[in-house]
Amino acid sequence: MRAVVIGDNIVDLFVEQGQASIGGNCLNVAVHLHRLGISTHYIGSVGDDEVGLAVIDALTQEGLAVDGIERIPGRPTGYARIHHVNGERYFADFDRGASAVSPSVRQWAAVDGASIIHTSYSSLLEDALPRLASIAPVSFDFDAHIDDAYARTLMPHVSHAFFSAAGHAPADLKDYAGRLLSGGVETVTTTLGNEGALHFRSSGAWEQSSSRITAVDTLGAGDAFIAVMLASILNDQAPHESMAQATIRAAEVCKSVGSLGLFIGANLVHEHISPHGRQREKMS
Numbered sequence: 001m002r003a004v005v006i007g008d009n010i011v012d013l014f015v016e017q018g019q020a021s022i023g024g025n026c027l028n029v030a031v032h033l034h035r036l037g038i039s040t041h042y043i044g045s046v047g048d049d050e051v052g053l054a055v056i057d058a059l060t061q062e063g064l065a066v067d068g069i070e071r072i073p074g075r076p077t078g079y080a081r082i083h084h085v086n087g088e089r090y091f092a093d094f095d096r097g098a099s100a101v102s103p104s105v106r107q108w109a110a111v112d113g114a115s116i117i118h119t120s121y122s123s124l125l126e127d128a129l130p131r132l133a134s135i136a137p138v139s140f141d142f143d144a145h146i147d148d149a150y151a152r153t154l155m156p157h158v159s160h161a162f163f164s165a166a167g168h169a170p171a172d173l174k175d176y177a178g179r180l181l182s183g184g185v186e187t188v189t190t191t192l193g194n195e196g197a198l199h200f201r202s203s204g205a206w207e208q209s210s211s212r213i214t215a216v217d218t219l220g221a222g223d224a225f226i227a228v229m230l231a232s233i234l235n236d237q238a239p240h241e242s243m244a245q246a247t248i249r250a251a252e253v254c255k256s257v258g259s260l261g262l263f264i265g266a267n268l269v270h271e272h273i274s275p276h277g278r279q280r281e282k283m284s
Helices: 026-035 049-061 105-111 126-135 149-157 172-182 221-234 238-254 266-272
Strands: 001-007 012-016 017-024 041-045 069-072 079-083 090-095 118-122 136-140 159-163 187-191 197-201 204-208
Touching: 001 026, 001 105, 001 159, 012 049, 012 266, 017 026, 017 049, 017 266, 026 041, 026 049, 026 118, 026 221, 041 049, 041 079, 041 105, 049 069, 049 079, 069 105, 079 266, 105 126, 118 126, 118 221, 126 136, 126 149, 136 221, 159 221, 172 187, 172 197, 172 204, 187 221, 197 238, 221 238
Parallel strands: 001 041, 001 118, 012 079, 041 069, 118 136, 136 159, 159 187
Antiparallel strands: 012 017, 079 090, 187 197, 197 204
16 A cells, blocks of 8 residues: 655744644645555655755655655745744744646656555645546645535546635534545545544544643644545554544644644745745645
């Protein structure tokens, strides 16, 4: 079994703590899958700069293969400036940088042979989804795009759908999941913040309560949850077992700053940030 994770990466700059770490939905999922013992190939792009080299070096030390990462001349490595209030993260300015570059011919070749492919709404690979789905079942993190035009357009190409659904009524989510399953989606998973998570398949529905902890940083908790669920799908694990394990791993992520604990020099990131081209759209 081989998982391919293709898409975004970012360098998170934590303003109050004066720290910087690598992250991004797809990169987070890839590292967690690797830590879970799943054969994982991460495919993405960084800038041809010192920050990009630092990202590659951190992943190399982690033991994750980096041959699927390309350095893009003339493009910076993406960054996001993050603030915390009572453990909850809030994004300020950011620039996706080289992470927004489309996959190269070499990177597409590396996707072949995948058992499952994960990507996300923050990876800007919507146009590539039909091609990805022709190679292997696609897992997609829709974040808060629940039953909207964006989700409806992409859903025909998705086998495993993940949503951040805090504030939504469980009954509404059950109805929505039922419609997705009837349309051909194999699994639907919704995380509900402090209210736990729901998981749906044609064979049933499962509910999991959240772990009661004092969160230091919620960044990346959802990505850790996704990774455990994908590993369980690959390993044909019982849903109730995987839901419990996913909740534990997500809670562990919340106990410290940074989605992965893979830190690079904050000063290096500060020097790298350009005053131009900053964006303020919502990030995951």
